[in-house]
Amino acid sequence: MTYDVPQRPRRNRKSASVRGLVRETHLTPGHLIFPLFVMDGESRRDPIASMPGIDRVTEDHALREVEEALSLGVTSFVLFPAVEDTLKDDRATYGLSKDNFYLRIAKAIKSRFPEAWLMSDVAMDPYSSDGHDGVVQSGQIVNDLTLPILADMAVVQAEAGFDSIGPSDMMDGRVGVIREALDVAGHVDTGILSYTAKYASAFYGPFRDALESTPKHGDKKTYQMDPANRREALREADLDMAEGADMLMVKPALCYLDVIMALKEYSDRPIAAYNVSGEYAMLKAAAEKGWIDHDNAMSEMLLSIHRAGADVILTYFAKEFAQLHKTWQG
Numbered sequence: 001m002t003y004d005v006p007q008r009p010r011r012n013r014k015s016a017s018v019r020g021l022v023r024e025t026h027l028t029p030g031h032l033i034f035p036l037f038v039m040d041g042e043s044r045r046d047p048i049a050s051m052p053g054i055d056r057v058t059e060d061h062a063l064r065e066v067e068e069a070l071s072l073g074v075t076s077f078v079l080f081p082a083v084e085d086t087l088k089d090d091r092a093t094y095g096l097s098k099d100n101f102y103l104r105i106a107k108a109i110k111s112r113f114p115e116a117w118l119m120s121d122v123a124m125d126p127y128s129s130d131g132h133d134g135v136v137q138s139g140q141i142v143n144d145l146t147l148p149i150l151a152d153m154a155v156v157q158a159e160a161g162f163d164s165i166g167p168s169d170m171m172d173g174r175v176g177v178i179r180e181a182l183d184v185a186g187h188v189d190t191g192i193l194s195y196t197a198k199y200a201s202a203f204y205g206p207f208r209d210a211l212e213s214t215p216k217h218g219d220k221k222t223y224q225m226d227p228a229n230r231r232e233a234l235r236e237a238d239l240d241m242a243e244g245a246d247m248l249m250v251k252p253a254l255c256y257l258d259v260i261m262a263l264k265e266y267s268d269r270p271i272a273a274y275n276v277s278g279e280y281a282m283l284k285a286a287a288e289k290g291w292i293d294h295d296n297a298m299s300e301m302l303l304s305i306h307r308a309g310a311d312v313i314l315t316y317f318a319k320e321f322a323q324l325h326k327t328w329q330g
């Protein structure tokens, strides 16, 4: 017996083939950016306890990581430096030194794999003895003393061959100052992927373990955004667009899908989202305990970020997703 049910959406879910036919969102490895934690030295990989599967790597291993990712269809990368404590100071001097290992590794990657798209991180925290993204004076993060440091850092990175600069510091006015410095130095083709709406999030914990960059005092709430705010992200987007950002990023991703969607509707720039270290760690931990199906949960997370409006996703899952992508049906 049947009821009079005039609409039966289940018809479009009857088989894998019809589901494939009507699927609205497709995520491919080409949408992903794979973050690499790099360090000085040779032939070393140090595991990061809170990020199973992700290591800090020396140049030779970084080249191997890039080669492997490229073979899987992941063609974009962002590099973060794990700097020895002894090289850190209150002005992030090592980040501006032209012969630092971070720039050397970027050059090595671009010369071996010119087809790879490479993004930098611009912020003081990996090089700062305070662990903050700006200059600290009397316990305050001083915006305008930080701007020239960020601009100088961006220029040495552009010289090293990065395709895009990634300011992750959340100082006011930094995109404009960086754009101008790049143009004056002749780097008109170097892009800026701005961390537009970067929230003061608890989900960065494992990343700070990886770089040993936890702030020595205080927190980042005077520069990173309040997780309670969405409309403020539009204001940041206005500024970044006016100052010359080529892409806008929301970070973290999973708790901020509404912000991703809002920026996608608001802006004509490509939108990126950062599926951050804590989001990665949560899934890895639950999967290790056998409490969740790793591959399906990973695919669902990444697909949801894309569905919400992120054209581009920075994710530690990039290689695993690419491997699975060949067979994943959904």
Ligand code: PBG
Pocket: 121, 122, 123, 125, 133, 168, 169, 203, 204, 205, 206, 207, 208, 220, 275, 276, 277, 278
């Ligand atoms: C800092 C920076 C952070 C991340 C990227 N760049 C951490 C922070 O703001 O403390 C976090 C990325 C992640 O958690 O995966 N400039």
